[in-house]
Amino acid sequence: MRHEQLEQGYHYQVMRRALDLIDAAEGTIPLDDLAAQMGMSPAHFQRLFSAWVGVSPKRYQQYLALGHAKALLAERFTTLETAHNAGLTGTGRLHDLFIRWEAMSPGDFARAGEGLTIRWDHIDSPFGEALVMGTDRGICGIAFTAETGQAAAMADMTARWPRASFVEAPGALSDWARAAFAQAGETRLHMLGAPFQIKVWEALLQVPSGHVTTYSEIAGAIGRPRAVRAVGTAVGRNPVSFLIPCHRAIRKSGGLGGYHWGLPVKRTILAWEAAREDAM
Incomplete structure (x- = not known):
């Protein structure tokens, strides 16, 4: 399990570097180019993505886009009912x-x-x-x-x-x-x-x-x-x-x-x- 935790942390570090590249790009970066800049083969980079989040690098770039929060607001906005006026609900x-x-x-x-x-x-x-x-x-x-x-x-x-x-x-x-x-x-x-x-x-x-x-x-x-x-x-x-x-x-x-x-x-x-x- 310790190995799995280390692997998850490593995945985040790769994604952090990929995020910087995606932000600097004007459009979607092809898989081969993104993998090369991560120092990985396309196949390994694809497997890493799938293991970490379950979607392709191309699809994930859409989630990392700067406008993704606006899309979430439009499509997945959660309305919270007024349920706390009487104070904390306790454990x-x-x-x-x-x-x-x-x-x-x-x-x-x-x-x-x-x-x-x-x-x-x-x-x-x-x-x-x-x-x-x-x-x-x-x-x-x-x-x-x-x-x-x-x-x-x-x-x-x-x-x-x-x-x-x-x-x-x-x-x-x-x-x-x-x-x-x-x-x-x-x-x-x-x-x-x-x-x-x-x-x-x-x-x-x-x-x-x-x-x-x-x-x-x-x-x-x-x-x-x-x-x-x-x-x-x-x-x-x-x-x-x-x-x-x-x-x-x-x-x-x-x-x-x-x-x-x-x-x-x-x-x-x-x-x-x-x-x-x-x-x-």
Whole structure:
């Protein structure tokens, strides 16, 4: 399984380089040319694509195109019902049945993690190296380091809960992380945030894979339609990337908006999810 994780991370690095080439091109790059620039044979490059996402390089280039977010907005926009006005719904299961989450109490959050032990490890994911953190209740943090680097990601995450104890634990989070990225089995989340933030993150968890929503739609869903800017801030402060899918929130215009761990990662995750949904 470690080999599979390394292979997934390698696939992302190849895709990151391919994305730069695709962005610089005026049209679709033929398979032979793209494979040559990746230093691979066309057959190997094609197999890599199929193993990673299940569609051809030509088709995948359409998902990586800069206009793909607008296409998602037009074709796969998710309307979120106003379901959070009464406050947090508490521990619950999500629509796709692979995540179970528990929120930290407001009092615990106010203590900034005091008395909490958070284990961490660097783990290879489909989107490059990830810094994964967890308490005894579940995963509480996932940061992608491909764009920011390890040191910046660690500083960012530890600053969120400054009074917690952070312990490096190689291998201790591997099973949770593997299930999370494979979306297989049950993944436990321990959501560490302020009540308003958790409402926003809970709304994000209702957006299906391969779909998107808007910041204003989320604001309406939590009963705060005028708080779009505050919602955007809460989305950006999401500590559990990918699992709490902040990458699925985009602007009304179809623009990607921001992404805490780098827009190339956001674009790649959106393309990966949409292509996988279409391939099913």
